[in-house]
Amino acid sequence: MIERRKTRTVMVGALAIGSPHPVRVQSMTKTDTVDVDATVCQINALEKAGCEIVRVAVRHMEAARAIRKIKAITNIPVVADIHFDSKLAMESLKNGADKIRINPGNMPVEGMREVAKAAAKKKIPVRIGVNSGSLPEDKQCLERESDVMAALALRSMDILREEGLLDIIVSLKASDVRTTVEAYRGIAEKFDCPLHLGVTAAGLPADGIVRSSVGMGSLLLDGIGDTIRVSLTGDPVCEVDTAKRILSSVGLRNFGPEIISCPTCGRCRVDLVTLAGEFEEKLRGNEKLTFPDAGRPLVIALMGCEINGPGEAKNADIGIAFGSGTGAIFENGKILNTVSADNAIDELLRVIEARRSSLW
Amino acid sequence: MIERRKTRTVMVGALAIGSPHPVRVQSMTKTDTVDVDATVCQINALEKAGCEIVRVAVRHMEAARAIRKIKAITNIPVVADIHFDSKLAMESLKNGADKIRINPGNMPVEGMREVAKAAAKKKIPVRIGVNSGSLPEDKQCLERESDVMAALALRSMDILREEGLLDIIVSLKASDVRTTVEAYRGIAEKFDCPLHLGVTAAGLPADGIVRSSVGMGSLLLDGIGDTIRVSLTGDPVCEVDTAKRILSSVGLRNFGPEIISCPTCGRCRVDLVTLAGEFEEKLRGNEKLTFPDAGRPLVIALMGCEINGPGEAKNADIGIAFGSGTGAIFENGKILNTVSADNAIDELLRVIEARRSSLW
Numbered sequence: 001m002i003e004r005r006k007t008r009t010v011m012v013g014a015l016a017i018g019s020p021h022p023v024r025v026q027s028m029t030k031t032d033t034v035d036v037d038a039t040v041c042q043i044n045a046l047e048k049a050g051c052e053i054v055r056v057a058v059r060h061m062e063a064a065r066a067i068r069k070i071k072a073i074t075n076i077p078v079v080a081d082i083h084f085d086s087k088l089a090m091e092s093l094k095n096g097a098d099k100i101r102i103n104p105g106n107m108p109v110e111g112m113r114e115v116a117k118a119a120a121k122k123k124i125p126v127r128i129g130v131n132s133g134s135l136p137e138d139k140q141c142l143e144r145e146s147d148v149m150a151a152l153a154l155r156s157m158d159i160l161r162e163e164g165l166l167d168i169i170v171s172l173k174a175s176d177v178r179t180t181v182e183a184y185r186g187i188a189e190k191f192d193c194p195l196h197l198g199v200t201a202a203g204l205p206a207d208g209i210v211r212s213s214v215g216m217g218s219l220l221l222d223g224i225g226d227t228i229r230v231s232l233t234g235d236p237v238c239e240v241d242t243a244k245r246i247l248s249s250v251g252l253r254n255f256g257p258e259i260i261s262c263p264t265c266g267r268c269r270v271d272l273v274t275l276a277g278e279f280e281e282k283l284r285g286n287e288k289l290t291f292p293d294a295g296r297p298l299v300i301a302l303m304g305c306e307i308n309g310p311g312e313a314k315n316a317d318i319g320i321a322f323g324s325g326t327g328a329i330f331e332n333g334k335i336l337n338t339v340s341a342d343n344a345i346d347e348l349l350r351v352i353e354a355r356r357s358s359l360w
Numbered sequence: 361m362i363e364r365r366k367t368r369t370v371m372v373g374a375l376a377i378g379s380p381h382p383v384r385v386q387s388m389t390k391t392d393t394v395d396v397d398a399t400v401c402q403i404n405a406l407e408k409a410g411c412e413i414v415r416v417a418v419r420h421m422e423a424a425r426a427i428r429k430i431k432a433i434t435n436i437p438v439v440a441d442i443h444f445d446s447k448l449a450m451e452s453l454k455n456g457a458d459k460i461r462i463n464p465g466n467m468p469v470e471g472m473r474e475v476a477k478a479a480a481k482k483k484i485p486v487r488i489g490v491n492s493g494s495l496p497e498d499k500q501c502l503e504r505e506s507d508v509m510a511a512l513a514l515r516s517m518d519i520l521r522e523e524g525l526l527d528i529i530v531s532l533k534a535s536d537v538r539t540t541v542e543a544y545r546g547i548a549e550k551f552d553c554p555l556h557l558g559v560t561a562a563g564l565p566a567d568g569i570v571r572s573s574v575g576m577g578s579l580l581l582d583g584i585g586d587t588i589r590v591s592l593t594g595d596p597v598c599e600v601d602t603a604k605r606i607l608s609s610v611g612l613r614n615f616g617p618e619i620i621s622c623p624t625c626g627r628c629r630v631d632l633v634t635l636a637g638e639f640e641e642k643l644r645g646n647e648k649l650t651f652p653d654a655g656r657p658l659v660i661a662l663m664g665c666e667i668n669g670p671g672e673a674k675n676a677d678i679g680i681a682f683g684s685g686t687g688a689i690f691e692n693g694k695i696l697n698t699v700s701a702d703n704a705i706d707e708l709l710r711v712i713e714a715r716r717s718s719l720w
Contacts, residue, residue, distance in 0.1 A: 002538070030625055030626070057626030131671070133672035133674075181581060201620040201663070213569070214577025214609045215609075217577060221538065221574070245566070246570055249567075250537055260561040260563050263599070265389065265390055266389060266416060266423065273564075277564060301561065307494070312492070315536075
């Protein structure tokens with residue numbers, strides 16, 4: 001298991017964030033916050049996809065006031081995203097925001113103090129959201145951008161603490177993956193507040209999924225990160241799906257059975273791409289095949305040949321290794337039976353269903 | 361820049377692999393190797409996509425002999441993938457394979473000695489390709505799978521060296537991301553042979569791209585890895601695209617301009633998803649906009665609003681920050697001009713085209 005960096009616990013609404021708790025999945029609405037119907041609809045879709053905290057942009061007082069209406073008819077904690085103007089944070093606090101995100105790169109120190117004082121009084125946490133896109137000009141002389149970001153976060157943290165606010169979460173997002181990783185690594189040991197991970201402006205999904213996975217995945221493998229947000233120029237549900245895949249890839253969360261399947265090669269005598277796609281669709285769509293969201297996931301192997309097939313299927317809880325027109329179904333390293341490749345997928349699903357309780 | 365682990369150079373055909381050289385992109389054909397037409401067609405598609413080394417499955421003598429025909433009409437180095445039978449490696453060597461991959465988990469030691477002796481004589485490198493799917497039963501008592509994998513690689517390396525073979529590349533692939541990362545980290549300092557990275561049986565693209573990016577990305581950020589192969593249950597061209605995205609995300613290779621774009625939020629007043637997609641398509645399709653494959657890539661920012669927009673665009677070489685119906689085009693932090701959002705994409709492309717030489 002990954003040993004997570006020790007942090008204090010910060011409550012965001014009813015959700016606990018920090019190292020004693022699962023790494024959380026966040027996203028942000030892309031609707032105009034004032035359009036309450038559209039925003040609520042997107043929040044509900046995000047929650048259904050597995051999002052646990054959602055942020056909304058607060059660009060003016062009307063948006064801050066919309067938070068009250070949004071909160072009244074949604075379930076997950078709502079974070080107000082504030083830039084420049086502390087008055088927008090104050091109004092968001094008044095309207096029930098569960099967390100305030102400020103950007104210390106564009107908010108005057110006096111504004112930050114005002115927000116910290118009010119948040120501490122209301123027991124609402126604040127995220128210091130440093131972003132490489134808005135850093136103070138006068139600090140550009142420091143050598144590395146990641147150092148400028150870390151220094152700004154530390155200075156801001158002092159300011160908030162001086163006003164009595166201890167429930168602080170920190171993020172240090174750059175669009176460059178290495179800068180992001182360096183910034184978090186550089187700051188991880190300097191305080192015990194939870195860290196919110198993100199690679200900012202990661203781009204369209206094809207690039208953005210890779211950049212987010214590399215950046216956040218390597219930090220999570222080092223035990224760094226308590227809540228993550230994948231940023232993609234696209235549907236926010238895809239952000240949540242990607243965040244869940246990153247967390248399960250490193251074994252930090254279990255969002256259901258994990259399917260491993262080989263890339264196929266000249267040895268493969270079946271159309272594994274089609275078979276694996278069909279299997280995944282049927283598995284996710286079968287309500288009898290839900291598994292508890294705790295412990296390690298069930299691992300299912302779909303292998304195209306006899307070389308690594310039995311071995312991989314042995315490492316997996318259950319699996320199938322295809323031969324020429326046949327498939328050998330394995331459970332815990334032992335062949336259960338050999339079936340025709342044509343109905344191998346349905347047979348494997350049937351076996352998983354029948355043995356669901358013993359497999360899990 | 362990432363400081364790469366120091367390695368010796370191993371030549372695979374005319375291609376140098378090791379820390380003084382770029383991290384290479386590999387893939388593997390999914391055709392029956394004996395079907396020379398189909399295999400050559402796939403190799404050519406892979407080469408066009410940016411693949412620099414290709415592996416073919418050698419499951420019997422006829423496949424080993426097909427390597428001669430394949431080599432005669434393709435350009436990139438061809439690696440013979442051998443399991444169990446050293447005779448298949450000997451026949452592949454005779455037929456011009458540029459590298460032999462053996463799996464020490466399923467080849468007898470005497471077979472490995474025979475291959476090493478012949479390869480050393482022909483000055484052909486061998487990859488010791490350890491795979492978690494085929495590990496010797498008697499070693500399962502060791503605590504961690506990654507330790508079993510590392511021990512097998514070290515023992516195999518001794519055997520090959522005893523036969524006079526020094527041109528060795530090592531891989532330690534597991535389907536579990538953490539096991540893969542642990543295995544490579546554990547072995548990285550123990551010898552100076554180049555390392556071939558891979559997460560095996562990563563699965564269908566949606567999961568496989570994330571697992572490969574997390575696993576290989578975190579190793580590459582640590583300076584580990586000299587050639588990479590992404591395994592996906594899908595089109596091998598997608599493997600090559602993903603490998604290139606991983607390498608550029610960590611700044612180790614430059615495969616053309618890098619587009620960063622924000623995820624959009626309630627502040628965005630344009631349809632950035634569509635605009636970014638259109639921009640990317642036009643950029644990649646414009647032959648006048650090729651850039652040299654050296655140094656750092658041109659960074660282009662497409663930002664949905666005025667908050668991080670100008671800042672990110674400032675970090676980028678060139679970019680656009682959209683407002684309400686307008687877009688401000690930036691170059692090196694200075695606004696060049698503000699245009700209508702409707703023709704902002706074409707205008708940005710025009711500016712990049714006109715300034716191509718000064719931007720680069």
